[in-house]
Amino acid sequence: MPDADPPVRGQSEMTFLTIEHLAGIAGVGIVTANLTFAARTRPGPWITIVSRILAIVIALTEPSYWVQQVVRGAWSANSDLPLQLSNAAEFASAAALWWRRPFLVELTYFWGFGAVVQALATPDFREHFPDPAYFRFYVAHGGVLAAAVFLTVGLRITPRPGAPLRVFLATIAFTATVGLADLLTNSNYMYLRQKPAAGSLLNFMGPWPWYIASGLILAIVFLTLLNVPFWLARRGRGARPDRLPTGVRPR
Numbered sequence: 001m002p003d004a005d006p007p008v009r010g011q012s013e014m015t016f017l018t019i020e021h022l023a024g025i026a027g028v029g030i031v032t033a034n035l036t037f038a039a040r041t042r043p044g045p046w047i048t049i050v051s052r053i054l055a056i057v058i059a060l061t062e063p064s065y066w067v068q069q070v071v072r073g074a075w076s077a078n079s080d081l082p083l084q085l086s087n088a089a090e091f092a093s094a095a096a097l098w099w100r101r102p103f104l105v106e107l108t109y110f111w112g113f114g115a116v117v118q119a120l121a122t123p124d125f126r127e128h129f130p131d132p133a134y135f136r137f138y139v140a141h142g143g144v145l146a147a148a149v150f151l152t153v154g155l156r157i158t159p160r161p162g163a164p165l166r167v168f169l170a171t172i173a174f175t176a177t178v179g180l181a182d183l184l185t186n187s188n189y190m191y192l193r194q195k196p197a198a199g200s201l202l203n204f205m206g207p208w209p210w211y212i213a214s215g216l217i218l219a220i221v222f223l224t225l226l227n228v229p230f231w232l233a234r235r236g237r238g239a240r241p242d243r244l245p246t247g248v249r250p251r
Helices: 019-041 046-072 085-099 102-121 132-154 163-185 210-236
Strands: none
Touching (some): 102 210
């Protein structure tokens, strides 16, 4: 396999378990817990307002990065296209918060906990607090997780039977699109051409291209495990649909 150019923004430094890393995670946790608790205990019209504000904030994080790169004269198709799975999760979560369609919620939940959690746990970027990129990273990634918990736990819009398969097929389609983009731009989005310079789970999944196949197998396992709580809940209530809080319904 030919070497890829430095593929994604900020592969040179990791801020794992530093104060700024833990503070970012703590902030995400606090916002998520408060939103979810409020949705369960105090339902009302505010939910739609907050959902759409959060949707707009998440949706604007990536375009704000593009503007910054263009202004700096640093934008490059090699590194700045929204072709990581976490980018797809960001746009899916924004759409899910706005419209509350079941499939969008499923994408948000499974992509959020399947891909974005790893990005938050092992950040792979060089910017530090108080650089705007630091806040953008935690708003975008943390926003996806907040949306996933808020929608599934707070609003009780839970994944339907067959959700893991639907999300897996959507992931395959997105990955194939990204693979084509990698070839056209000589890039390494989704690390399909080489592993990241910083440590990640891919280091334990074999050499290229086997780590890609291993990743697909691992994706099936993760999707299945992430679906277990909802599968058990459906069995426990006889597959009856969730009752949403008063005044809240999927769109």
